[in-house]
Amino acid sequence: MEEMMTSENERRTHAAQAEISIRMDRLQLTVLEPLINTMDRTPAVPPNHLSAASSLDETVIQQRGRKCLPVSWSPDTELKGNSTIHSFVQTTPKNASHLTSPTLADTLRFAARKRLLFENSERIPLTQKEVDFSIPQQFEISSPIKSTPPNKKTRLEKTMEYNEPFDVALKGLSPSQLIDIIKSVTYKHPEIEYEIRKNMPVPDLSPLEQKLHYLKSNIYKGLPTSRLTSKIDSLAYSRVSTHLAAFKKCLVEQGNVLVESQHWESVIKYVFLAWKYVRATPVWDNEAHNTNRKQCFRALTNFCMTALKEGILEKDLLIDTQDKLQGMVADSEYIQSCIKQIQEQL
Template sequence: MEGMVTPEGGRRTRAALAEIPARLGRLRVTPLQPLQALTNARDHSPPLPAGYLSPAPSPDEMLIQQRGRKRLPVTWSPDIEMKRNSSFHSTVRTPPKNPGRLSPPKLGVTLRSTPRKRLLLGDVERVPLTPEKIDFSDISTPKKFKITSPIKSTPPVKRSRTEKTLDYKGPIDVALKGLSPTQLINMIKTITYKHPGIEDEIRKEMPLPDLSPLEERLNYLKSNIFKGLPTSRLTSKTDSPAYSRVSTHLAAFKKCLVEQGKVLVESQHWESVVQYVFLAWSYVRATPVWDHQAHNAHRKQCFRSLLNFCLTALKKGCFDKDLLVDVQDKLHGFVSDSEEVHTCLKHVQGMLQEY
């Protein structure tokens, strides 16, 4: 601040606002416009949106803001995944690989996300559609798409063919050889039903089952086992490599032995069942005994099956004392092969005590 000299010769300081009156002439103040002018200016201005003057949000907007951003569910759901994939693939379509070739007819359906569903697009009649995309109001909808239930329906009952009967002129024994056991059984049942008196004659003339075909089958399968064994003298015939060569023949031998015994048990020829047990036991005993105990499973299962057949025949059959004594003596010779023979021995001894 510049100092000023007073007439008294003293010096005083000028105030800061002393020069303001000199600068007041430079200030220009626009006079206030009347209220009518402001109203006219507002009419000529462009209109503002309705929500501009009221910043308060609507109730729906407040709910959306409180809800926050949509998050994926914690647990996976195929419906949600399918909707998300369908919304993504609704605008993306697979272009044709080769326009020159004949492409499958275009369908007005949305492409699926899985390759399996895309492959089904070539078949017009088997296009899988979701329920929301099928127009069930249209009458021709079932004809366009094969809409079936996911539950498999029961298969149709197969019509039984009527067996033709021929007037055979040749020998009756020759004709019977071409029939299966089931056909023979049905034929005899039909004849005995029409002529009840013939049934008694058939029972009197019925022989015991012939076990020679069963024995030939067992002998053939046993020979296959020994043919598969190594023939060199320097190699063992009871080790694991030898077992691996004949394991298939051992399984076939056991299967045949069990099936033949079941047929005799179902026929209820109990005396023939006991004879088959003693016959087949000798063939099982002749099979090789392997070094590894686990490889002897087929042998043990054969012995166990034969003992079950024998025990069933002893329980359901009627045997005289001489036959039971013979059975007891033979079972004593089988103890060394299987310890389960003692069960049959106890049952035979109990039957002998009743006589």
């Protein structure tokens, strides 16, 4: 039994050694002939020169050869080469007997010599005829800040011969034109001024009243017409605030014209006339919205006070004015100052 086991072990050992020898034979490397370009091989090179001792990298490096310039032409490459040649020629000193590479000192010396020659050279100034830097007129930009103001031309009044009736011609003139005509005529003929003063009427207040009536009607036209909405609340005021401002402006301007004309009796009549229209304007729920109404009363009070101080009024007119002013105190307390002024004069 032991002899059989020993023979079995020996048989396995011989089988394992045979397997190892076979595998070792497979691991042996076979040196192959390196790949060589057949076109590069020449008869002058012996075959044994390319031995297996050279590595693959060395073989690839040997096959590369020298670098050559590209076949396609490039202007940048040629310009770069020409610039190096020109710079070498320009920086070479003139007295050099043979071509040598320029040093830094020679280059700086040559550049300084060129700069001195350029500075000392005579410069020919350009005349205005040769070079014109003026801007065309169509492209000029006028600035109201930098430019000088133009000379103001005197206005010439154009006159014309008018064959129509004289009163028809005067209707087309403005108040300032009429004043200028009358002043020029009375300056040449003083007796005419006396006639005009003697026949001068009082100012007509009907056009002023018509304008106030028109503006007051615009206020009421702008108010809401529905029965379900209030006509004196903030919403209604916002709809007619523009008309209220226009009414106040017209009232003040008309009063100023009468005060400047110094027709004092007409000023007092205008105060009573305009007071009725101001009283007829709406009184709003919000007290701040009644500012325009108060300002109108205050302006009329100032007109009346100016007429009482500046004008020389008759006693009967003062008494009548005082009686009317008593009924206006309820609208504005400012009118009491006018009543006191009348009492002092009486």
